[in-house]
Amino acid sequence: MKMFSFRGPVAAAFLSAVLVACPQPSSPGDALEGQAITLGYDLDLTLQQEFTGSWTVSSLPDWLSAAPTSGTGPLKLVLHAKRSASVLTAAAQAALTGTVRVQWRSSDDKQTGEAAFPVQADLYRLQGQVDVSGTALVASDLSAVTPMLRGLSVVPATPSRVIVTYRSAAARTSAMQQEQGVRSAAGQTLTLATNDVAATLARLRQQPGVQSAVPDAVMSALDMSQTSASVTSTATGTQALAAPLNPTDEYAASQWAYRLLGYPAVWRDMQQTPYTHAVTVAVLDTGVRYDHPDLKGKLYGPGDGALDVLSYTLNGQGTVAYNNGDGDGPDTDPTDPATPGRSDISHGTHVTGIIAANWGSFAPPCATCSGSGVVGASYTAPIKVLPIRVLDAPGGNGSESDIAVAVRYAAGEPDVVVGGKSYTNPHPAQIINLSLGASLTDATQIAVMCDAVAEATRRGALVVAAAGNNGGTRPVYPAACPGAVSVASVSLSDSAVPMHAFYSDQYAQVALSAPGGNPYATYNGGKFNGQPMPDEILSTGWNYTDNLPSYALEAGTSQAAPQVTALAALLLSKGVVATPAAALERMTQTASDLGAAGRDPEFGAGLINPAAALGAAAVGSSVGLSVQDTLGRSYAPALDAVGRFDAYLPDGTFRVVAGQDTNGNGFAGETGEPRSERSVSVGPALTTLNVGTLSLTTTP
Numbered sequence: 001m002k003m004f005s006f007r008g009p010v011a012a013a014f015l016s017a018v019l020v021a022c023p024q025p026s027s028p029g030d031a032l033e034g035q036a037i038t039l040g041y042d043l044d045l046t047l048q049q050e051f052t053g054s055w056t057v058s059s060l061p062d063w064l065s066a067a068p069t070s071g072t073g074p075l076k077l078v079l080h081a082k083r084s085a086s087v088l089t090a091a092a093q094a095a096l097t098g099t100v101r102v103q104w105r106s107s108d109d110k111q112t113g114e115a116a117f118p119v120q121a122d123l124y125r126l127q128g129q130v131d132v133s134g135t136a137l138v139a140s141d142l143s144a145v146t147p148m149l150r151g152l153s154v155v156p157a158t159p160s161r162v163i164v165t166y167r168s169a170a171a172r173t174s175a176m177q178q179e180q181g182v183r184s185a186a187g188q189t190l191t192l193a194t195n196d197v198a199a200t201l202a203r204l205r206q207q208p209g210v211q212s213a214v215p216d217a218v219m220s221a222l223d224m225s226q227t228s229a230s231v232t233s234t235a236t237g238t239q240a241l242a243a244p245l246n247p248t249d250e251y252a253a254s255q256w257a258y259r260l261l262g263y264p265a266v267w268r269d270m271q272q273t274p275y276t277h278a279v280t281v282a283v284l285d286t287g288v289r290y291d292h293p294d295l296k297g298k299l300y301g302p303g304d305g306a307l308d309v310l311s312y313t314l315n316g317q318g319t320v321a322y323n324n325g326d327g328d329g330p331d332t333d334p335t336d337p338a339t340p341g342r343s344d345i346s347h348g349t350h351v352t353g354i355i356a357a358n359w360g361s362f363a364p365p366c367a368t369c370s371g372s373g374v375v376g377a378s379y380t381a382p383i384k385v386l387p388i389r390v391l392d393a394p395g396g397n398g399s400e401s402d403i404a405v406a407v408r409y410a411a412g413e414p415d416v417v418v419g420g421k422s423y424t425n426p427h428p429a430q431i432i433n434l435s436l437g438a439s440l441t442d443a444t445q446i447a448v449m450c451d452a453v454a455e456a457t458r459r460g461a462l463v464v465a466a467a468g469n470n471g472g473t474r475p476v477y478p479a480a481c482p483g484a485v486s487v488a489s490v491s492l493s494d495s496a497v498p499m500h501a502f503y504s505d506q507y508a509q510v511a512l513s514a515p516g517g518n519p520y521a522t523y524n525g526g527k528f529n530g531q532p533m534p535d536e537i538l539s540t541g542w543n544y545t546d547n548l549p550s551y552a553l554e555a556g557t558s559q560a561a562p563q564v565t566a567l568a569a570l571l572l573s574k575g576v577v578a579t580p581a582a583a584l585e586r587m588t589q590t591a592s593d594l595g596a597a598g599r600d601p602e603f604g605a606g607l608i609n610p611a612a613a614l615g616a617a618a619v620g621s622s623v624g625l626s627v628q629d630t631l632g633r634s635y636a637p638a639l640d641a642v643g644r645f646d647a648y649l650p651d652g653t654f655r656v657v658a659g660q661d662t663n664g665n666g667f668a669g670e671t672g673e674p675r676s677e678r679s680v681s682v683g684p685a686l687t688t689l690n691v692g693t694l695s696l697t698t699t700p
Contacts, residue, residue: 032075032104032115039081039121041687043651047117049075053106058114061098062086063121075102081121083650084633089495091627091635091647096121123648124682128691130625130643130658131676171209242268244619244664247359249372251551254538256524257515257563258377260498262611262663262670266570267379269616275381275573281355281565282410282429282461284403285348285436286396287336287389289542292349292549293365294373298356300386302332305427307409308389309402309418325393330419334389338544342394345541345552348387351435353540354562355569356385365549374538374551377566377610381573386410386427391436398436400445403478404452407432407463411456430572430580432456433565434465434484435558437476450481457483462580464565466557468505473601480509485584489516489560490594490607492523492535496666497594497626497634498607504557506601511584512591513603514563517555528553567610574614586613592670595632597655597679602632611663612672620661623696624668628655651683658694669696 032051039045056070057077063086066077079100086096100117166175194200204213244264246252258264280300287308290299300306308331310324326337336346357376364371390406391398409416412428440446453463467488468476479486488510489501500506501516517536526533537559541552568583577583590613591606599605610616625645627635629652637647656678659669669675676694 030106031111031113032102034116034118036118036120037079037100038119039079041122041124041684043081043684045079045081047075047077047079047100051075051104053104053111055102055104057100058103059099059101061096061100061119063096064098064100064119066100077102079119083121083123084629084652087123087635087648087650089493089634089636091123091126091637091649094123094125094648096123122687124651124686125688126627126637126645126647126649126654126656126680126682126691127689128645128656129693130623130639130645131693131695165211165213166209167211168209175209241621242272242617242619244268245271247375249359249361249375250370251372251374251538254524254526254528254533255374256492256526256535257517257537257559258375260492260515260665260667261563261608262616262665263377265611265616265619265663266377266614268619269611269614270379270381272617273574275570277573277575278382278384279431279569279572280384280386280427280429281569282386282388282432283348283352283355283562284388284390284406284410284432284434285351286346286391286393287334287348288352288385288387289336289346289349289540289549292353292540292542293362294357294540294549295349295352295385296358296362298358298376298378298383298385299352300384300427302334305425306334306387307332307406307418307423307425308334309406309409310389310392310398311402311419330421334387336389336542337393338547339394342544344394344396344544345550345554346544347391347396347435347554347558348389350537350539350541350552350554351433351558351562352385352387354537354559355433355566356383357540369548370551373549374540376539377563378569378573381570383566383569383573384427386425386429400438400440400449403434403436404448407434407452407456407478411459411461413455413459428459429461431565431568431583432461432463433562434463434478435556435561437466437468437479439468439470439474440477446477446481449478450483453478453481453484457581460580462568462584464561464568466561467507467510469503469556469558470505471503472505473507474505475507475509476505480507484509485511485564486604487511487557487561487564488513488602488604489555489557490514490603491516491518491521491555493634494523495626495634495636496624496668497628497636498667499634500595500602500632501555501557503555504560504602508601510601510604512564512587512605513594513607514560516557516560517553519553519555564608567608567613570610570614576614590671592667593655595628596630606671609663609670609672611665612670616663618662620664622661622668623659624661624666625656625658625694626667626669628657629653649682653679653681656680656691656694659696 051074054072057066063082065080097120102115105112201213204210245267246264312329313322315321325339336348356378357374359375361372388406390403409425410429410432412425414424415422456463464485465479467479467486478484486509489504490498490513491501493499519534521535522532524535536553536555538553541550543550571577571583577586588605590609592609593606594603637645639645657669659673659675661668662673674696676696678691
């Protein structure tokens, strides 16, 4: 078969290509015949072939679209490449390939067949290097290829850190509180980052408590040729790092959200730094199970501010018109009740456990029950939850008016009347968690809820609310109220950078993001009942069938909101900030920007970063690279032993972020970590780009 191709006008050269195939003269138009086609770097290609019968496109690669998809007479397809649909996370493949299949029938209905058109589209190349001077890299192969070595050398790299050894542990502890740029600490040694090594050394050597101060020397890694195997790089070096603290409770290893947020660094910080300020967190939800052993001692109880605001009403005939589930009206017992046939897991108990579940062991409540369970973010911090029941059982529904009243009560508004009785909260909450909401459109309804939020804010409380699980762009209230903190959900991805959860609503009022999980993915790598564990949030629950405490997986912005609530409470408990409003400001300033640069409807200011917000000491120093598009998709090109990368990407605009992972969560270059960022665009007009050297600096 004779084939030839031609390009369109120069002005359209980058956008399209046209491929024309002529059938054999002996059988003009009797059958479609397959042929190899290539888009190169173009976005579109027109495929044409003479034909007299009918045809239908039967299959396409997922990265390609075709129009039209059927016709009669000559085949003419406009193919459009959607490269982002298929580029793998490693971004190591130079081109996409696939097959366009077209079924055909001759004009006389005597012949049928299928023509296959193998198709290829080149990806756009991004190159560069992460400056790893100051960090020695150890490369581990990901394939069986033997690296080709070009030599080994020890070089006096330009230092940006100094190692200080103190004469006593007390002197080092004092220095940790006074010195800026502390990168690590162990024994009597600190490693400090500095912009002026000579001046820093001179200053330190004059201090009586200092035994020695020297520049941080660097040993270069094995320099591998560009034809060697792909590698992943883990930083080592002479810095002394604090060890991350990982809980040993039975199911704690399955609580991946805490690791994603860097909590092992925070929990280590709690052992080294006092978190002494008591904080009250109100959880307005379905109530709570006071008899769950993993929540013992963490809850305000009946007679101590806890409240159930739900009504129980009878109709004119004396029969029940509305039963909230517990068989009575408002009172001071917000227990999440058992109801006939109830099979859910107690939403309020689940939310509460994310914030405040105990660490350590307890007496198992049954022969097959766990004796340690899960952990909450608060660890040893004196954070206590005030349960307020505003959602019924088993439906989990509540009225806006009840919720609005409960918000005011939680914030300390005196003499709130519920069911004809006046209540004043003896423990006004600094943080109010609302893992609930609705897509309100009536301005008056919105005002009722938002006025309550405004009053709570005026009284100094921070109102944290779930952004919604509709997967749309319509605001959900109370999250969208002025003054509320609307929390979107992220889930794990196949890279170190989390993604926007598919169900999480996106609108202008979204303020922050936190892990809410994905029930349909299993990137966490754990097992649950012998099967791959879904990427959901594991926390305390209740087994109503057997009337026993349990632990359950749930996903949603309901699970994301208490992650923000917990961090706000910890900021107050440690004394990093003095007010809930300042806690919000701190969380916003230290959030890890995801997706498009700056605040956006998907992520708000970004993913909360507890280690940065709380100033926890470094527990790691590995170097990583991520390439993120404006929709939050991310790619993770491998770094070779000297920090070089070579990535193949779809067309688009990307944030190239290189950095260290000091909080040990696997996500390098977050706020507060040494990092470098570039914004780049690649596509038909710029098919290859070298961003040069990315030098890591510490952001505040």
